[in-house]
Amino acid sequence: MSDPVLPASLAEIRDDFLELPESERLQLLLEFSQELPPVPAEYEGHPELYERVAECQSPVFIVIDVDDDDVVAMHATAPPEAPTTRGFASILAQGITGLTSDEVLAIPADFPQSIGLTRVVSPLRISGMTGMLMRAKRQVQAKRHD
Known part of the structure; x- marks a missing residue:
C-alpha cells in the first residue's frame, strides 16, 4: 500500500506492523527498542544539545542533524526500562534518518x-510518539539549509 506522502522507510515499518496479528505487534515494537541506534560520539555527554520530549x-x-546536502539524521535516547517509548524512538530514528528535510516535513x-498499535499500547504512549515526531519536524524546519 503506497502512500504518496509517507517516505518508503516509514511505510515499510508501518507495513511490517500491519502484517502482523495485533497480538504480535508489541513484540515487534520491543525488537525495535533493542535496535535504537547509538548516538554519535559528538553528542555523548552533552545533554544540552538534545531536546526533551515532554509528552x-x-x-x-x-x-536532529541536517547536513549540507539536506539529508536528515535523527538521534534519540530513551531508557532501556521504557521499551515501548524506546521502540517508538527507534522507529522514528531509523525511519527518518536518510530522508531529505522536505520528506520529513511531509510525514503525516x-x-x-497508522502503525496498528493504538489498541496494544496506551494513548499516552502514542501521544509520546506524536510528540517525538512533531519535535523532529520542528528541528528539521529550524536546521534545514534553505
Whole structure:
C-alpha cells in the first residue's frame, strides 16, 4: 500500500506492523527498542544539545542533524526500562534518518496512529510518539539549509 506522502522507510515499518496479528505487534515494537541506534560520539555527554520530549513520561531526548546536502539524521535516547517509548524512538530514528528535510516535513502527523498499535499500547504512549515526531519536524524546519 503506497502512500504518496509517507517516505518508503516509514511505510515499510508501518507495513511490517500491519502484517502482523495485533497480538504480535508489541513484540515487534520491543525488537525495535533493542535496535535504537547509538548516538554519535559528538553528542555523548552533552545533554544540552538534545531536546526533551515532554509528552513522554520517560526521559526521551532527540536531536536532529541536517547536513549540507539536506539529508536528515535523527538521534534519540530513551531508557532501556521504557521499551515501548524506546521502540517508538527507534522507529522514528531509523525511519527518518536518510530522508531529505522536505520528506520529513511531509510525514503525516498521524503516522504514530497508522502503525496498528493504538489498541496494544496506551494513548499516552502514542501521544509520546506524536510528540517525538512533531519535535523532529520542528528541528528539521529550524536546521534545514534553505
